[in-house]
Amino acid sequence: MHAIGIDIGGTKIAGAVVDELGAIVRSERVPTPAGDVAKLEDAVVAMITSLAADEEVAAVGVAAAGFIDAAQSMVYYAPNIDWRNEPFREKLEARVGKSVVVDNDANAAGWAEFRFGAGRMVSDMVMLTIGTGVGGAVVAGDRLFRGGFGAGAELGHMRVVPDGLACGCGQRGCLEQYGSGRALLRMANEVADAGGVGRALAKARDEHGTLDGRLVGSLMMAGDAGALTALRELGHWLGQAAASLSAILDPQRFVFGGGVAEAGELLLEPIREAYAEHLPARGYHPEPDFVIAELVNDAGVVGAADLARVWVDEHA
Template identity: 45%
Template sequence: MSEQTCGLTVGVDVGGTKIAAGTVDPAGGVATRARLPTPRDPDRIADAVTEAVRRVREGRDDVRAVGVGAAGYVDAERSTVRFAPNLGWHDKAIRDIVQEATGLPVVVENDANAAAWGEFVHGAGAGHEDMLMVTAGTGFGGGIVSRGRLFRGRFGMAGEIGHYRAVPDGLPCPCGQRGCMEQYASGAAHTRRARDLAAADPGRAAAVLALGDGTPAGLRGRHVTEAARGGDRFALEVFAQSGRWLGQALADLASVLDPSVLVIGGGLGETGELIRRPAEVAYRRALGGGAHRVYAEVRTATVGQDAGLIGAANLARLHELLSSPAIRF
């Protein structure tokens, strides 16, 4: 194995509230870490990314490259963030900024794509060539791996799976459309669903409400999860309804992409079998021609909150090793 392959790469996960960075080895192990709050001023975020990289590589001379995962639309060259509403970025040339500041090669990727790649290489997608991952958290994103490569589309913006319209003229979405799947299958939708059901029948939801402040508005996702793990019927019904929507999303996407494994990540993925079981049942029921097809395996993510950081670092490693313009990854 070459010295290049053995070196560390830095992964940076840039979110709306925090920037997490780490040096990552080829096996996916995180050697050093740094965490900074995301500045409110969009013009200062790139400097914070650079500072996070500086902190994790301090005292090390074996760092080879940097991968940055950002919540936004990234161009085909993995260079510029075209639009990142949570960060306030418009056509931000992040690769050039971070390269100039660090002196290291840099690759930029959408954060959900980076997380999907982290799960593909080191987590629930290992052993498969075709994987679809959905991240069901505050939003509903994901990533697609086809024949062992991250599928990005012609313009680098494939995988925005939360924004296909599942319900014509349905719930309004911040993207400007109505009825996007994000409004029904995300972790935020799961919490909203629990609050609405609790408001409609507070007696049945009494045990879950007691875990918060006693009001539907005070319910949090963790309260529903705690109650469901204790066998509470109301909480289990919330998971059943969320699982039906998530399974519908998996079936719709599998009909187009035909992966061998479906991975559920994000906050809902962290609830394990509570969401995986109803989602798998709903996926199998909703998959068109299911009786005549091979069902994909449904798994929950295993890398966890480091998936985006580790995935970005691995993409940076590939970018360094496969830098020939004739090779794409």
């Protein structure tokens, strides 16, 4: 039974027909008209119509950044699109004539990893997506956790530093300010400013005018001590947060995705070290696996499609 997955990002809309095993049958991408919600809706409808042509499609899943209600229907709030209490599911179903579910993009990516990627063979998993911000997804007892209002698992906004750095959510000290790609760049600049092991970072910044993810990533992979110092600091915060999450959720596996996770074991090593340092009752608490996500850029569309398939199965 094929389903369509749509992943609405800040710059592009990705869509795909996905089979029951999570394999992409056909895909499309178009730019996101983020400043015009009517044009965005039209673009999603056009993509669904195109993908559904000559295909037996059971349902459509849509993934978007923001707060989605527990019924997988309404977008309470989206940070990059002017959606406020938007009945997106109802609007799409009226236009495409198929069952539609809407979910948070991190939930969709986490579900894809749980079903078809790095989370296979466990029942309880936490995924942290380390990109510009920090996204989160929780699977507990083989089911995606959404919370009573649908806005649960916003793990990037778990407070790790009381009265810490200001966050875009309006609070201070959130994990997103210490464990994200943006945080890594701030840490790399601090290492560059300090001299010593930061000399290569400072040189790269002088040559290019600024440090970006590509430059820092290249230095990390080349074994530069300054770039690895920044990455270890980032890993420390993520490992500390994982230890707190273990005390609450007790997952069997932590999965790390997003651009920073491309560092692989270079990121996982300091995460594991900090986790062990901060885990309550260590030695008496079973310890989870720490792995890198496998589906990368396809996770959003694959997860959205499978969540739509699950919804149809449960409501048949």
